[in-house]
Amino acid sequence: MSTVTKTETPEETRRRISEEKRRRLLDANRRAAALDEPMRDPEYVLKIAKAETRLHDAQVELDDLRAGDPKKNRKAIKRAENKLRGLADDLANIQSVELAAYALMGEAREPILRAMQRGETIQAKVAETAEIARDEHGARIINRGGPERGLPALVYSRGLRARNLTGLEHALWSGYLGDGPDAERRAATGRHYGECFEIVMGMTSSRGEGGGGFGPKGPQPRIIEAGQDYADFCKGLSERQKAALDHVCGKSMRVSQAAAAMRSDARTVRRLLVSGLDDAGRSLVAERARRAERLDVAA
Secondary structure (H helix, E strand, C coil): CCCCCCCCCHHHHHHHHHHHHHHHHHHHHHHHHHHHCCCCCHHHHHHHHHHHHHHHHHHHHHHHHHHCCCCCCHHHHHHHHHHHHHHHHHHHHHHHHHHHHHHHHHHHHHHHHHHHHCCCEEEEEEEEEEEECECCCCCECECCCCCCCCCECEEEEEEEEEEEECHHHHHHHCCCCCCHHHHHHHHHHHHHHHHHHHHHCCCCCCCCCCCHHHCCCCHHHHHHHHHHHHHHHHHCCCHHHHHHHHHHHHCCCCHHHHHHHHCCCHHHHHHHHHHHHHHHHHHHHHHHHHHHHHHHHHC
């Protein structure tokens, strides 16, 4: 048995090559368009894909009913039409919410989405910023009258400001520190602890005036006071509590990261963090009171 291979004519060959070129060019254009498209949130992409699938299935169901006996299937067709409209509304709502989210993100859209894909927790809020107004030549515009005469004119704008939450702020945002006044008190203690830790461990510069809760001071008094407060904090802590506070408040690790560093369970580190902040706060107050009492006696 022999097979006969059909030979292409020159016209067929040119047509086939032309079609292949067009197909490759179309594929290249599609890939380029995909690269140029703004980044999208995978969660919205998945929600929209599911909504589109449900809408397509409902449309197929409706088409099958209409292709049968319209009179017999009248009630079923009516239900299918209502279902189709509801699913179309759901899809439109998801799409509008997605677009609104992107509009709120503005220029921060891609950095925020990339951070979210890395598993980071992002806190975003709308903030107002001011910039000095400039003319077409780049020169500053100065107010010529009114209470701000002689001062640069300002242009105000509102936009989304985002930051990656780590360490203590992530614990507070996640609800690990409790709620209400207790959470704020623990957060304040943790921030003070973290400032002291950074200064004592040499993680920040001690040049210039002191900041945070210490008030304006020279570098040496700032270091001394930070060292004293850090020692007062630690007097009321167990080794495990101190490790939890050092990692979360001092090194800005998340609870899960601190748990890995401590080779412990995240739930245990959460408990150590909360109890440690409570004990550290009480210890600082008690040690300061003892020193004040000794000074009064000495006086």
